[in-house]
Amino acid sequence: MxxxxxxxxxxxxxxxxxxxxxxxxxxxxxxxxxxxxxxxxxxxxxxxxxxxxxxxxxxxxxxxxxxxxxxxxxxxxxxxxxxxxxxxxxxxxxxxxxxxxxxxxxxxxxxxxxxxxxxxxxxxxxxxxxxxxxxxxxxxxxxxxxxxxxxxxxxxxxxxxxxxxxxxxTNVTDDEAAQKTINYVVFSTADTTDSDGNKVVLTDDEKAALLANAQKVRDAAAGGKSMEDAVKDVDDTKTVSSTSYGDNDESYTLDEAIRNAADKLKDGEVADEVITTDAGYYVIQMKATYDPDATASKKxxxxxxxxxxxxxxxxxxxxxxxxxxxxxxxxxxxxxxxxxxxxxxxxxxxxxxxxxxxxxxxxxxxxxxxxxxxxxxxxx
Missing domain, CATH: 1.10.4030 (Triger factor/SurA peptide-binding fold)
Incomplete structure (x- = not known):
């Protein structure tokens, strides 16, 4: 003090x-x-x-x-x-x-x-x-x-x-800096902490429920709904996020499984299945296989x-x-x-x-x- x-x-x-x-x-x-x-x-x-x-x-x-x-x-x-x-x-x-x-x-x-x-x-x-x-x-x-x-x-x-x-x-080529951008929503399975500071671990049933919700979002988005509407219909506490990455990036924040799935997609396409990672269940959509704004920022x-x-x-x-x-x-x-x-x-x-x-x-x-x-x- x-x-x-x-x-x-x-x-x-x-x-x-x-x-x-x-x-x-x-x-x-x-x-x-x-x-x-x-x-x-x-x-x-x-x-x-x-x-x-x-x-x-x-x-x-x-x-x-x-x-x-x-x-x-x-x-x-x-x-x-x-x-x-x-x-x-x-x-x-x-x-x-x-x-x-x-x-x-x-x-x-x-x-x-x-x-x-x-x-x-x-x-x-x-x-x-x-x-x-x-x-x-x-x-x-x-x-x-x-x-x-x-x-x-x-x-x-x-x-x-x-x-x-x-x-x-200051010359950076498009090939060197090219960025893709994906939209995604994650249903987290990570451990949390309660108000008393105790560790909270999800049960198998709770994880299964999250996976089911993620599947509903994926199916709705693949069927033509926007990611935002698909998520809102299932869980209005969830939000759609976006992130960009490039083939020449030296490090990645995205899990390799997410990148591999995203690299198979064209603009607007949704991944065929929910992607499971240590952090949770991901539904991803390719927003742009080449994002000019993200590429300019990368440059x-x-x-x-x-x-x-x-x-x-x-x-x-x-x-x-x-x-x-x-x-x-x-x-x-x-x-x-x-x-x-x-x-x-x-x-x-x-x-x-x-x-x-x-x-x-x-x-x-x-x-x-x-x-x-x-x-x-x-x-x-």
């Missing part, structure tokens, strides 16, 4: 108040807080002799904290940070380490901050300082220079991520996998060669006794004119470009 005297730090964020800075949306405002900034200037990371301040890590963490609080706070309450505080810090430090190492190698890819980048970062950092009260800024150790440093690191990481994977082959996944592999290959070599040290004792000083939260629109007191002036058509493109390489950048 969180401390009784835990203070609440309000973080105001609205759609109109987003600052799009070279692919990074970063807006943080807060209410009345207290905090200790005595560690702010201490080095929490040393990379090949270059030191990174505690405050830089703290600012990054507090923004992550506010985002997580917005998404999960209502569900987990005081347990959120007792459960996920340490893992959140660990993930954030891995991200910061990656940013610093990428920055160290930016010249190898001719990556740098443009004058426009620097201008946007300066404006965003100033807006951040203007939108937060002094108590909040002090609790994070935030100065304009430190906030700008965080923004610089995010921007360089996005640029480097794009540069590293720029020469990845994107293949390209992203190539990019992720290329990024990992390059970054892992740099990481192995880096002389990196982290002050774990100092990291423990970053706690979650105070809660940072996203505020509602009504709570926001920030003006929108100066914020909106930092947004332009290119910022959306930059954000999307950064998102496309996120999986490549998110190596451990």
């Amino acid at each position: 969180a401390p009784v005297d835990q203070e609440e730090k309000t973080v105001k964020k609205t759609m109109k108040n987003r600052l799009a800075v070279a692919g990074l949306c970063f807006t943080l405002t807060a209410g009345m807080l207290t905090g200790c900034s005595g560690n702010s200037g201490k080095a929490i990371i040393t990379l090949d002799g270059q030191k990174t301040e505690y405050a830089v890590a703290n600012i990054m963490l507090r923004y992550s904290q506010a985002q997580m609080q917005a998404f999960y706070g209502a569900y987990l309450g005081d347990n959120l940070w007792s459960q996920y505080g340490d893992s959140t810090k660990s993930t954030m430090m891995d991200t910061l380490k990656q940013m610093l190492i990428l920055e160290q190698h930016q010249d190898e890819y001719n990556v740098s901050l443009t004058d426009d980048d620097k201008k946007k970062i300066d404006e965003a950092a100033q807006q951040f300082m203007d939108d937060n009260d002094q108590a909040t800024l002090k609790s994070m150790g935030a100065t304009k220079e430190r906030v700008a440093r965080v923004l610089e690191l995010y921007t360089i990481r996005n640029k480097m991520s794009n540069a590293i994977v720029a020469d990845v082959d 994107e996944r293949i390209i992203n996998e190539r990019k992720s592999s290329k990024f990992s290959e390059v970054y892992d070599a740099w990481e192995s060669a880096a002389d990196y040290t982290q002050d774990d004792a100092l990291l423990k000083e970053i706690t979650f006794h105070d809660i940072y939260q996203m505020a509602t629109e009504a709570q926001s007191e920030t003006g929108t004119e100066s914020t909106e002036s930092t947004e332009d058509a290119g910022s959306t493109e930059a954000t999307e470009a950064a998102s496309e390489t996120e999986s490549a950048a998110a190596t451990e």
